Amino acid sequence: MSMAGGFWIALLVGFVGSLLGIIVNHFLPLFLKFGLVPKGTFGWPVLGETLSFLKPHPSNSTGTFLQHHCSRYGKVFKSHLFFSPTVVSCDQELNYFILQNEDKLFQCSYPKPIHGILGKISMLVAVGDTHKRLRNVALSLVTTTKSNPQFLNDIERTAIDILDSWKHKHQVTFCEEARKFTFNVIVKQVLGLTPDEPETAKILEDFLTFMRGLISIPLYIPGTPYARAVKARTRIFSTVKAIIEERRRNGGKSNKSSSDFLEILLCVDTLSEDEKVSFALDSLLGGYETTSLLMSMLVHFLAQSPTALQQLKVEHQNIRNLKKKDEFLNLDDYKKMDFTQNVINEALRYGNVVKFVHRKALKDIKFKGYLIPSGWKVLPVFSAVHLDPSLHASAFEFHPWRWESQDQTCKKFTPFGGGSRCCPGSELAKVEVAFFLHHLVQNFRWSIEDGDQPIAYPYVEFQRGLTLKVDHCSK
Numbered sequence: 001m002s003m004a005g006g007f008w009i010a011l012l013v014g015f016v017g018s019l020l021g022i023i024v025n026h027f028l029p030l031f032l033k034f035g036l037v038p039k040g041t042f043g044w045p046v047l048g049e050t051l052s053f054l055k056p057h058p059s060n061s062t063g064t065f066l067q068h069h070c071s072r073y074g075k076v077f078k079s080h081l082f083f084s085p086t087v088v089s090c091d092q093e094l095n096y097f098i099l100q101n102e103d104k105l106f107q108c109s110y111p112k113p114i115h116g117i118l119g120k121i122s123m124l125v126a127v128g129d130t131h132k133r134l135r136n137v138a139l140s141l142v143t144t145t146k147s148n149p150q151f152l153n154d155i156e157r158t159a160i161d162i163l164d165s166w167k168h169k170h171q172v173t174f175c176e177e178a179r180k181f182t183f184n185v186i187v188k189q190v191l192g193l194t195p196d197e198p199e200t201a202k203i204l205e206d207f208l209t210f211m212r213g214l215i216s217i218p219l220y221i222p223g224t225p226y227a228r229a230v231k232a233r234t235r236i237f238s239t240v241k242a243i244i245e246e247r248r249r250n251g252g253k254s255n256k257s258s259s260d261f262l263e264i265l266l267c268v269d270t271l272s273e274d275e276k277v278s279f280a281l282d283s284l285l286g287g288y289e290t291t292s293l294l295m296s297m298l299v300h301f302l303a304q305s306p307t308a309l310q311q312l313k314v315e316h317q318n319i320r321n322l323k324k325k326d327e328f329l330n331l332d333d334y335k336k337m338d339f340t341q342n343v344i345n346e347a348l349r350y351g352n353v354v355k356f357v358h359r360k361a362l363k364d365i366k367f368k369g370y371l372i373p374s375g376w377k378v379l380p381v382f383s384a385v386h387l388d389p390s391l392h393a394s395a396f397e398f399h400p401w402r403w404e405s406q407d408q409t410c411k412k413f414t415p416f417g418g419g420s421r422c423c424p425g426s427e428l429a430k431v432e433v434a435f436f437l438h439h440l441v442q443n444f445r446w447s448i449e450d451g452d453q454p455i456a457y458p459y460v461e462f463q464r465g466l467t468l469k470v471d472h473c474s475k
């Protein structure tokens, strides 16, 4: 072999060697790492699979996207959603792991436009220490109000007022009635306002604009629902701020006899003035749509389950029989509502008020042999676990009796989320619904005629507002 030939072979060997070196040192770990990322596909450029993921379906079904992806790739799969590489989890263990590791391995991460509407200091989007501070206040407020009998009386009186207005009607749009109820309850609890006060109507109007924007395309162009929502939030913020300032001038006391969140909130020294206003707004927002939707689902499912409705009626009649006429319900009565709790749990499982929550991975995370790369979006899908036939027998049936033998604090039931972001209003929501049902089942018969059903858009809505034919039955 000539000298020149040897040189070229040595060069080639050197080149191949370096190439191998680069592959082994650089690409192999990457390849191995991404080899562990769950199976799946990123779909189209930019939008990925977002549109198929968001395709509406009945909220008591998993929808074709999840059905297809889970059967093809398994309960945990990768995708590209909301402009980010994403791991979607329909696995109860992984969902639980994600919720329990908030701020350590995962973090709440709602899409940017939501921040635009809610504001940076909203508890729903805040993270780390700010979130902890806001949350501590929320928890202490819930504890204080729960032990206040006035709080229960206000809820019941609001339910009676709504139902009294039905007495001479044959038909009601239930979703509107339920929203009226939950709005009046929460506005009373948080700001001490009654439905006939001018501020209540003003807040409600802005709130409806605000809610429409929350579910709209996020274009900040004057006149779009999104831009109107951002403005509506600023107006609600000013209204609430004015109420707080007025209250401060009155030495913290409300003009009325009853107490409310604000009275307690004003004494909290761990929150700034703007954080207090934002906190009041979060409570209104968190407690309004979700609870009214749960009520609509209950009315819808009970209309199709006469046996459950009958058992519910008997439970409430028995409670009422032990009380004086027109006597208010108290905490002991609430504790006797066992079947009501089963019915509520079942509506939460079967109806799925909240389909999934948004998180992101803070570091590379290995779980059950999968790798979730740092920075990826992570979506724990609660509805998929609630409707998983391997976890819930007859999962696609409304069967409240399953809760007689099933623990509602288990990993396979997370309607209120879990871990350090678990819903602080869950108990309030349940009391509201139970008290409303108490008066509804004893005073009215109802039927649904237009086949309306809860649809996950993925926020859940009854397309026609759930029209009920109602019949007042005098006891």
Ligand code: HEM
Pocket (backbone or CB within 6 Å): 108, 123, 124, 125, 135, 138, 282, 283, 284, 286, 287, 288, 290, 291, 294, 353, 354, 357, 358, 415, 416, 417, 418, 420, 421, 422, 423, 424, 425, 426, 428, 429
């Ligand atoms: C049926 C009724 C309700 C359902 C299904 C529900 C569901 C949820 C869920 C799933 C979360 C967790 C969100 C996440 O992890 O990102 C949450 C958080 C929250 N909910 Fe509820 N909720 C309901 C009622 C209420 C009520 C009545 C209030 C207020 C009075 C409320 C206030 C909040 C707040 C402030 C948060 C944020 C908590 C945090 O980030 O630490 N919710 N809710």
